[in-house]
Amino acid sequence: MLSKKRVHSFRVVVAVLAVAFFVFGTVASHAASEPKKIRVGLLVGLTGWFSVPGNIELTECKTATEMVNDRGGVTIKGEKYLIDLVPEDMKSSNEGTTAAVNKLIYDDKVQFIIGPSAFWGPASAPLCEANKMINVLGYCANTPGELDKNTPHRLLAEDGTMGHTYALIKFIKKNHPNVKSVAIVNADDGAVPYLKPLIAKALQENGISVAGDWVLFPNELVDFSPIASKLAAVKADAIFHPNGIDRHVGPILKGLRETGDERWYFYAGVSPCSNIKTFAGAGARKVVSLAPTPGAPGNPPQLEEFIKKYFAKSKPGAALIIQNSSAAYVLPQILQAAQSLNADDILKALPKIGNVETLWGPGHMAGEKTYGIRNAVVHPLPSQYLDDKGVQKFGGWMTDVNVP
Amino acid sequence: MTLTLFVGAIINMLFLASMYILIALGFALLFSIMELLHVAHGVIYMLGGYLCYSLSVTLGMNQWLSLVLTVGIICCFGPVLERFFFRPFFRDFDRTLLVGIGISTIIETTMALSKSNEAQSLRAFATGILKMGPISVSNERLVTFLIGALLLLAVMWLIHRTKVGLQMQAVGQDLEASLLQGINIYRISALACVIACGLAAVAGSLLGAYMGLGPFMGDFVFQKALVLVVLGGIGSIGGIFVAGLVVGGIDAFLPLFISGSATSALAIGIIIVVLLLRPKGFFGREMGF
Numbered sequence: 201m202l203s204k205k206r207v208h209s210f211r212v213v214v215a216v217l218a219v220a221f222f223v224f225g226t227v228a229s230h231a232a233s234e235p236k237k238i239r240v241g242l243l244v245g246l247t248g249w250f251s252v253p254g255n256i257e258l259t260e261c262k263t264a265t266e267m268v269n270d271r272g273g274v275t276i277k278g279e280k281y282l283i284d285l286v287p288e289d290m291k292s293s294n295e296g297t298t299a300a301v302n303k304l305i306y307d308d309k310v311q312f313i314i315g316p317s318a319f320w321g322p323a324s325a326p327l328c329e330a331n332k333m334i335n336v337l338g339y340c341a342n343t344p345g346e347l348d349k350n351t352p353h354r355l356l357a358e359d360g361t362m363g364h365t366y367a368l369i370k371f372i373k374k375n376h377p378n379v380k381s382v383a384i385v386n387a388d389d390g391a392v393p394y395l396k397p398l399i400a401k402a403l404q405e406n407g408i409s410v411a412g413d414w415v416l417f418p419n420e421l422v423d424f425s426p427i428a429s430k431l432a433a434v435k436a437d438a439i440f441h442p443n444g445i446d447r448h449v450g451p452i453l454k455g456l457r458e459t460g461d462e463r464w465y466f467y468a469g470v471s472p473c474s475n476i477k478t479f480a481g482a483g484a485r486k487v488v489s490l491a492p493t494p495g496a497p498g499n500p501p502q503l504e505e506f507i508k509k510y511f512a513k514s515k516p517g518a519a520l521i522i523q524n525s526s527a528a529y530v531l532p533q534i535l536q537a538a539q540s541l542n543a544d545d546i547l548k549a550l551p552k553i554g555n556v557e558t559l560w561g562p563g564h565m566a567g568e569k570t571y572g573i574r575n576a577v578v579h580p581l582p583s584q585y586l587d588d589k590g591v592q593k594f595g596g597w598m599t600d601v602n603v604p
Numbered sequence: 605m606t607l608t609l610f611v612g613a614i615i616n617m618l619f620l621a622s623m624y625i626l627i628a629l630g631f632a633l634l635f636s637i638m639e640l641l642h643v644a645h646g647v648i649y650m651l652g653g654y655l656c657y658s659l660s661v662t663l664g665m666n667q668w669l670s671l672v673l674t675v676g677i678i679c680c681f682g683p684v685l686e687r688f689f690f691r692p693f694f695r696d697f698d699r700t701l702l703v704g705i706g707i708s709t710i711i712e713t714t715m716a717l718s719k720s721n722e723a724q725s726l727r728a729f730a731t732g733i734l735k736m737g738p739i740s741v742s743n744e745r746l747v748t749f750l751i752g753a754l755l756l757l758a759v760m761w762l763i764h765r766t767k768v769g770l771q772m773q774a775v776g777q778d779l780e781a782s783l784l785q786g787i788n789i790y791r792i793s794a795l796a797c798v799i800a801c802g803l804a805a806v807a808g809s810l811l812g813a814y815m816g817l818g819p820f821m822g823d824f825v826f827q828k829a830l831v832l833v834v835l836g837g838i839g840s841i842g843g844i845f846v847a848g849l850v851v852g853g854i855d856a857f858l859p860l861f862i863s864g865s866a867t868s869a870l871a872i873g874i875i876i877v878v879l880l881l882r883p884k885g886f887f888g889r890e891m892g893f
Contacts, residue, residue, distance in 0.1 A: 251716060251820065252723060388864025416864030422815060422824050423620060425745075426859040429612040446723055447816060458733055458742040459612065475723040479816045481744075482731055519723060 235273055237284040238541065240265075240531065241304035243315030243324060244524065248292025249420055250317065253445055253471075253521055256514075257317060257338070258287055260525035263510045264559065267502070267529070274532045276539050283532060290316050290323075297323035305331050311541060314338065314527040319389050319443070321346035321354070329353055332543045336531045338523030340576070341391035341443055342398060349572045353543060355550075356567065356576040357530035357558065358523045359601060361391070361442055364468040364490055365399055367581040367598040368440075369406050371488060372466060375595070376438070379464070381409045383434035385427065385441050387448060388416040398570070399442055411436035417448070424448070428455025438464045446471035446519075449487070450479020457483030464488070472519050473584050473592045488585040488595060492520050492560075496582060498597045500561040502529075522559050529559050530577055550575065561599070569604040578603045605860060608738050613856045619745045621852030622752030623814075624828050625844055626807040629759055630800030631829035632836070632844050637776040637796045639695055643704030644685075645804055645829060646822025647711040652678050652805030653812030653821065654715065657726050667727060671809050678805035682798030690797070691790060695779065708822075715819040726813035748810045755803060756845060762799075763841050772796060831875055837885030846886050851875070 242261050245254030265285045268274070273282040286308050288300040297316050301324045304310045313335045316324055321337050322345035328335040332353055340347045340360035347356050359367065372379050382403065386392060392414060400410050412434045417427045431439060431452065439456070441449060449467050453476065456465070465487040467476070472491035477484035492499070494507045506525070511518065533556050535541060538549035551574070556563045560579040567576030583595030605613075627649065634640045652674055659670035689707065693699035730743035763769040774782045775792050782789055804825075812821070831851060836843025854874055858867045879885070 247713075247716060247820070249820065252818065255716075388866075392864070413863070417859070418865040418868050420824070420868075423623065423855070425616045425619065426613065426856050429609060429616060430860055432612075433606065433609050447818070450725075451815060458740060458745075460733075460735070460740050478723045478725045481725070481728050481813075515722075 235280040235282045238274065238281045238312070238535070239284050239286055239308065239310045240528070241301075241308060241310035241313040242285055242287040242524065242528070243290045243297060243300050243304070243313065243317070243320075244287055245292035245296075245317060246287075246289040248296070249447075250292035250445070252447070253519075254289075254292065254317060256519055256521050257315075257524045259514050260506075260510060260521060261285060261287070261314065261528045263506060263513060264525040264528035266509065267506060268532045274536050276535065276541060281535075281541075283528075285528070286310050290320065294320060294323040298327065301327045305333060312336070312531060312535075314531065315524045317524060319343060319346070319391050325351050325354065334531075334543050334546055336527040336534075338525070338527045340571070341389065342394045342570070343391040344394065346391075347567070347571045347573065347575060352547060352573065352575075354575060355527075355530075355534065356571075357527035359578055359581060359603060360576065361395060361468070362398060362402070362570050363576075363578055363601050363603045364470075364581065365402050365442055366603065367490060367583075367601045368466055368468040368488070369402060369408065370598045370601070371583050371595060372408065372438075373406055376464060379408060379437045381411045381436040382438050382440035382466070383411050383415065383431055383436035385415040385417070385431050385439060385452060387419045387444055389419055389443065391443065392416060395442060403440075410440075419448075421448075424451040425455045425458075428452050428459060428461075432456055432459040432461040436463070438466055441465065441467045441469070444469055444471075446475035446479055449489075450476045450481075450484070453480040453487055454483040457485070462486065470521050470523070473586050475519050477586065477590070477592075485586050485590040486588055488583060490581050490583055492522065492582050493584050493594045494520075496584075496594045498599075499582070500559075502557065503559050503561070506559050526559050526577075526579075530556055530563075533557065561597075567603050576603060609860065611739050613860060615739070615741055615745075617849070617853045617856035619749055619852075620855050621848040622749040623807075623811060624832055624851055625756050625848040626748070626752040626803070626810065627825050628829040628832035628836075628844055628848070629756060629841070630803035630807075631826075632833045632841055633759065633772075633796050633803075634800045635833050636838060636841065637772045638690070638793050639697070639776075640690060640700055641697065641704065641830075642800065643701060643826060644707040644711070645800070646825035647708045648678060648681065648801050648804040648822075649808040649811075649825050650715065650817075650819065650822040651681075651711065652808030653726065653817050654719070654724075654808075655805070656809035656812060657724060657817055660726060661724075667729060671729070671806070674809055675802045675805045679798045679802040682796075682801040683794045685801070686790070686794040686797040690793065694789075694793070712819055712822070719817075719819050723816070724818075725816040726809065728813050729810060744814060748814060751806065751810060755806065756841075759799070759803075760841055768792070768795060835875060835878060835885050837887040840885070840887035843885060843887035850878070 244257050265283045269282045290297040290300040297320045319341035336355045340356045415431045470491045538546040558579040563577040563579035566578045568574040580599040585595045631645045634642045656670050656674040659665045660667045728744040730747040732743045733740050771787050832847040836847035854871045
């Protein structure tokens with residue numbers, strides 16, 4: 201017969217084992233029922249000259265990710281996945297982008313990457329391609345290495361410079377048919393030599409000629425008065441600005457108006473007219489932007505939902521960009537359509553994907569002629585403008601945007 | 605180049621020169637007197653802009669009153685900076701440089717976290733455009749130019765015509781001799797910091813109205829200020845005027861002939877050539893450290 205001491209010891213061991221099984225069993229079953237996570241890296245400029253749009257994009261991407269997760273995330277072969285966004289600051293530079301991609305791939309072990317913004321795409325391409333990392337861009341400025349045959353793992357989830365250009369040309373043809381020539385101003389961001397022939401062709405196809413040479417400025421320029429003077433001297437019916445942000449457009453517009461130049465300023469970017477007005481001051485009039493207008497007629501329901509959720513995180517009236525966030529919204533659909541998280545499977549599935557729903561509305565896969573690879577999602581674009589009194593108005597949707 | 609473009613470039617040159625002089629004046633004072641490379645000058649400029657915005661736009665005060673209050677408040681940073689951040693490392697170039705970098709990083713990061721997704725700008729300090737035939741100049745630029753010119757004259761008068769100014773020159777020229785003469789070098793340094801902060805605040809407010817506000821708006825300030833001080837010559841406040849005209853001229857005329865990013869590189873190249881020909885700058889002395 202066992203002694204009392206041994207019985208007591210035996211009871212303690214059984215109790216400990218029971219507790220252990222209970223705890224581990226609970227954790228295991230909890231883990232089993234919780235959806236798995238897909239780690240998606242996000243390249244945004246949180247510091248440096250692009251920090252204003254960059255920080256907006258961070259909030260936007262978090263909003264888009266929440267929308268996707270609230271709808272149940274992604275279901276692949278019966279398994280549910282939620283998106284886990286891992287942001288990394290690319291410091292508004294190529295070197296910062298490379299460093300951030302390194303960290304995301306090797307330290308954070310992300311499975312996909314969104315971004316970078318604007319024209320920094322070539323900086324992330326080598327590492328992403330070497331690691332077969334699907335990288336979804338929120339913008340493309342048509343520089344080599346940004347989106348072409350050499351970047352098969354790269355997708356573009358936004359219209360990019362050419363899509364914006366086509367949309368703006370449509371706006372000009374519809375609302376300003378008297379504009380037959382434009383003076384072009386742009387940041388000297390390395391994409392210019394590649395954009396020049398494409399934009400000239402797009403304009404010429406629509407009966408608009410380019411006057412003189414492009415007026416270029418460094419991205420980091422602080423005072424734009426010399427640029428405005430140079431632009432004012434170019435004889436054309438209007439000004440056309442393919443790539444830039446409000447901190448470029450506003451001061452140039454201000455400088456132009458100070459010289460007495462009252463031509464219309466057609467800006468193909470998405471910085472809202474309210475921001476342009478902030479920087480242009482008393483010169484803020486006769487300028488068009490392709491920014492969304494909350495509550496405007498024709499806004500798709502997902503865009504309105506996104507705007508509402510975004511303003512709940514940010515201040516009402518805060519600027520919207522919807523570039524990297526478009527990528528955050530589109531990527532889960534691509535994964536769901538491919539029914540795989542494997543890069544090779546996704547690439548095999550891409551040719552079969554025709555239509556994709558974007559935050560901007562219904563999109564379709566395109567871009568073979570423009571980029572050399574059919575990896576771009578093309579979608580409608582809205583417009584807004586400041587009239588000749590500086591009053592902001594909605595300019596309508598360009599629904600038939602195509603990037604061939 | 606047409607006559608209109610040429611005259612426009614001259615106007616741009618004068619405006620840019622006044623802008624750069626405004627930015628560099630406070631920096632030049634500290635560099636010449638305390639041999640202090642005030643790396644944090646840009647963030648003081650940035651804080652001045654944001655403070656003026658808070659007073660005039662957020663609180664709705666009169667813009668000019670806001671400017672005066674901003675200068676007063678930012679000037680109070682001067683003695684604090686001198687007493688707690690610069691005096692412990694007086695004339696220790698390496699340590700004061702590190703302290704300046706630390707201050708800049710902390711303040712810039714704090715502002716970036718709170719302000720970086722907002723597009724903000726002060727209202728113009730003067731509205732309207734002055735037209736002279738085909739040439740037009742905004743009153744805002746005229747006012748900025750005039751204030752810059754007046755402040756330069758005021759600082760030069762202070763340095764050359766007042767007892768305090770002569771003491772500042774003495775400290776800048778020979779520290780030991782100044783001490784022997786009974787000059788309170790810390791008091792003079794504190795005064796220089798007050799003036800430098802005040803000038804930075806004026807520049808930040810005026811240029812925050814012209815160019816807009818941003819957490820990193822002060823980044824270019826340090827670069828331009830250093831170029832002006834080195835080009836104008838260490839120890840020469842008047843040299844800032846000539847250097848401002850040279851740099852303003854380069855930045856106003858070069859973009860008319862050369863496009864894009866090449867202008868920045870060429871501008872630096874021109875400055876390097878000038879310094880190779882005149883290492884002390886236009887009117888300066890040898891650097892003491």
